[in-house]
Amino acid sequence: MGTLASVLEQAGLSTVALSNIRKQAETTRPPRVLHCEFPLGRPLGKPEDPSFQRSVLNAAFILLGEDSGPVLVDYPEIITDESDTPISCVIPPADTADRHLGAAEALGLLPAWRRTYERYDRTTVGKVATPEQVPDMVDLFLRVAEGEDWKTVGLPGDPTKIAADIRNFYEEASLSLTGGIPDARQAETWFVDHTQAGQIIQRARIAMKESGENRYFWYYLLPLTQHHEL
Amino acid sequence: MADQQLRDLLSDLKGHLFDDVPWTLPKPLSECRVAIVTTAGLTVDGDTDWNPGDQSFKVLPNNHRDFTLAHYSPNFDRTGWIVDPNVVLPLDRLDEMAEAGEIGSVADVHISFMGAQVDHTLETIRLDTGPAAAKVLNDDQVDVVLLTPV
Numbered sequence: 001m002g003t004l005a006s007v008l009e010q011a012g013l014s015t016v017a018l019s020n021i022r023k024q025a026e027t028t029r030p031p032r033v034l035h036c037e038f039p040l041g042r043p044l045g046k047p048e049d050p051s052f053q054r055s056v057l058n059a060a061f062i063l064l065g066e067d068s069g070p071v072l073v074d075y076p077e078i079i080t081d082e083s084d085t086p087i088s089c090v091i092p093p094a095d096t097a098d099r100h101l102g103a104a105e106a107l108g109l110l111p112a113w114r115r116t117y118e119r120y121d122r123t124t125v126g127k128v129a130t131p132e133q134v135p136d137m138v139d140l141f142l143r144v145a146e147g148e149d150w151k152t153v154g155l156p157g158d159p160t161k162i163a164a165d166i167r168n169f170y171e172e173a174s175l176s177l178t179g180g181i182p183d184a185r186q187a188e189t190w191f192v193d194h195t196q197a198g199q200i201i202q203r204a205r206i207a208m209k210e211s212g213e214n215r216y217f218w219y220y221l222l223p224l225t226q227h228h229e230l
Numbered sequence: 231m232a233d234q235q236l237r238d239l240l241s242d243l244k245g246h247l248f249d250d251v252p253w254t255l256p257k258p259l260s261e262c263r264v265a266i267v268t269t270a271g272l273t274v275d276g277d278t279d280w281n282p283g284d285q286s287f288k289v290l291p292n293n294h295r296d297f298t299l300a301h302y303s304p305n306f307d308r309t310g311w312i313v314d315p316n317v318v319l320p321l322d323r324l325d326e327m328a329e330a331g332e333i334g335s336v337a338d339v340h341i342s343f344m345g346a347q348v349d350h351t352l353e354t355i356r357l358d359t360g361p362a363a364a365k366v367l368n369d370d371q372v373d374v375v376l377l378t379p380v
Contacts, residue, residue, distance in 0.1 A: 011364030014256035017377035023241035041306030047314035225232035
């Protein structure tokens with residue numbers, strides 16, 4: 001972000017950057033930075049809180065009045081993620097006696113995912129798999145977790161992108177099941193630690209790592225801070 | 231506290247340091263045309279896939295507002311974006327500021343790159359796509375750019 005700000009400023013634009021990793025702002029020294037110690041992925045701090053977002057913007061734009069730089073100012077409020085306190089989310093049972101627990105769980109979430117999509121009209125699912133394909137993708141990861149080579153089980157693309165589709169599907173579905181706006185990373189920890197699919201991907205990640213697979217393909221299967229050795 | 235772990239891990243990355251800090255004095259904010267440049271990996275065509283290492287950018291038309299977050303990194307929260315895109319791309323807030331006369335106008339175009347680049351020197355952005363994005367903004371008579379990181 002700092003490098004990009006400097007490139008734009010060199011081209012005659014006045015820039016003010018929000019930062020969420022202070023050390024990087026110190027290292028790259030862009031012209032004007034408001035460091036916001038907010039959750040990664042939420043640079044304006046609080047979703048559905050217009051007054052808070054306005055206060056952040058006001059604090060940022062004030063920096064345009066400085067005569068020289070670099071300027072690095074800290075926003076006075078800190079917001080932390082809540083990865084240590086996952087959401088509590090009961091998954092509706094699906095009539096899927098013929099499916100493995102993981103695929104059945106994902107099937108049970110489809111109506112909730114659809115409700116979230118209808119409400120917000122956006123999704124991050126679809127890098128490789130559609131929401132309807134998620135249960136089958138969970139089945140394929142189960143085979144990887146049980147020791148099969150990921151390249152031969154029939155995954156239709158990059159496993160890191162399919163894992164992202166599965167996780168994003170679960171997190172988006174959870175929004176309709178819990179009703180409120182979760183704090184940052186609460187849904188992530190729920191997915192990794194409290195769902196069949198999350199545990200299957202964790203086991204697949206470990207199996208791929210232990211088999212000497214290319215690091216990229218297992219390292220990005222889950223958030224780096226969720227790499228737990230079982 | 232996963233974010234703090236990531237901040238600690240990423241704190242030693244060596245980004246590119248320019249010899250001098252560039253500095254462009256803006257007009258009074260109430261006269262400025264404002265655009266947003268984000269590194270959230272946003273697309274306009276519903277494409278949810280942005281490959282790691284891709285230092286290109288997308289132009290986000292201001293009148294579109296239906297963007298897709300396609301960032302490849304698993305290391306950040308996406309639920310905030312789903313619930314309220316303004317937490318990443320605060321266009322509604324800029325509209326309010328323009329209506330109140332606090333900024334001059336909202337640009338017709340905004341820009342998205344993707345953050346968490348594996349090439350920390352960002353050579354392509356510095357020498358090619360960054361200047362190209364600046365031209366898009368300058369062609370729209372933009373004065374001020376707000377950068378939001380993801």
